[in-house]
Amino acid sequence: MTITLITGANKGIGFETAKQLLALGHVVYLGARDTERGEKAAAEIGARFVRLDVTDDALVKSALAAIGAAEGRLDVLVNNAGILASGDIDGPSALRSFDTNAVGVVRVTEAALPLLRRSANPTVVNISSSAGSFWAVTDPGRPEFHLPTALYSASKAAATMLTVQYAKAHPDIKFNALEPGTTATDMTAAFGIGRSPEESARAVVRLATLAAGGPTGTFQDENGEMPW
Template identity: 60%
Template sequence: MTTTLITGANKGLGKETARALVAAGHTVWLGARDIDRGQAAADELGARFVQLDVTQDASVAAALATIAESGTGLDVLVNNAGIAKRGEGMSEALDGPSVREVYDTNVVGIVRVTEAALPLLARSDNPVVVNVSSALGSFWATHEPTRPASHFVSLVYGSSKAAVSMLTVQYANAHPEVKFNAVEPGITATELGGGDPGSHPGRPAAESAKIVAKLAMIGPDGPTGTFQEDAGELGW
């Protein structure tokens, strides 16, 4: 049985990834900050809930301790938790505290959780880490006129996802025994940044979750140190 931890999984892309992996036979730990919402989502999906705030060292340590003590082990980590901060008119908030909050969640949060998870992943026969990134963090896509990312300005969120991509490469180099890959899930209708999924032009989260789940289910011969999307590898 493969055991997977997904951060930020009580709604949106994280929840749909959890749904897909439960259906595939994984034991899924659904991590979320909000206990009531997280437990409700886990109950709905047939997953296990663990309270997890990626911006808090103590919360991350407690969550991984809970998983370790449960005896399920840990084979896959999906670093999904991410935020965007909006100011007036739904434009990006560019004040210091907002930028710091985005980076603390999207970038530092990945380091916190990954470092805490590595001792458990080291015991797995097929350890895998999937980092949810974005084409907005791809230097190639943001310079390629045929890509939507080249026509959308995203100073903070985009640069935070560029950092996620580099973390993926560096972790893959530092831990060759673990497969680390970044994923571009596509433009997805979620509440990221305070938007309304019902009026979002993106595709359903369940559709975008397919590529995240696919990378979470790679075998021992799967890729590492890559950036993936529906069509295959994406340029960094």
């Protein structure tokens, strides 16, 4: 059995990733802030709910402790939880964006590391974005060039950098960052764009199911490695 934790998984890409990994035989822990929504989503697909808010140290530690007590290890961690934080750019908005999209990765990963070290094939997938790629946002021919998402883009750039630094610090664990593709979720509703979460989840699943010896420290989309 492969033991998997997905944060922010009661809807969108996280939920569809949970469904697809369950179909592959994973034991999936569906992490969500809201207990009612999380339990409902988990029950719908046969996952195991764990209350987890990536901005709350105590809840993160409690969630990983519960998984450790039940399973003894963690094989796959998908750091999926994120916010767009569009609108006014100010200190509070910046703190919220970075706390969720970047510091949240640190909180969950640090709490998960002892359990990941007990896995025969430990894997971490950080959901990042090409909106945080210097290469993409400076190319007028790319859609990212035109996105007014300064805080989201900056915090996702931080998430990608955290990925490569974790990969260097823990060579026995695979860490990869993913641009999942523009997806129609609550986050992108204001833009009215994106493909189905099911389609984007396939890219997450590919990185979540890498064989031992697979790539680490990369930034990828569904077609492979991307420039930063």
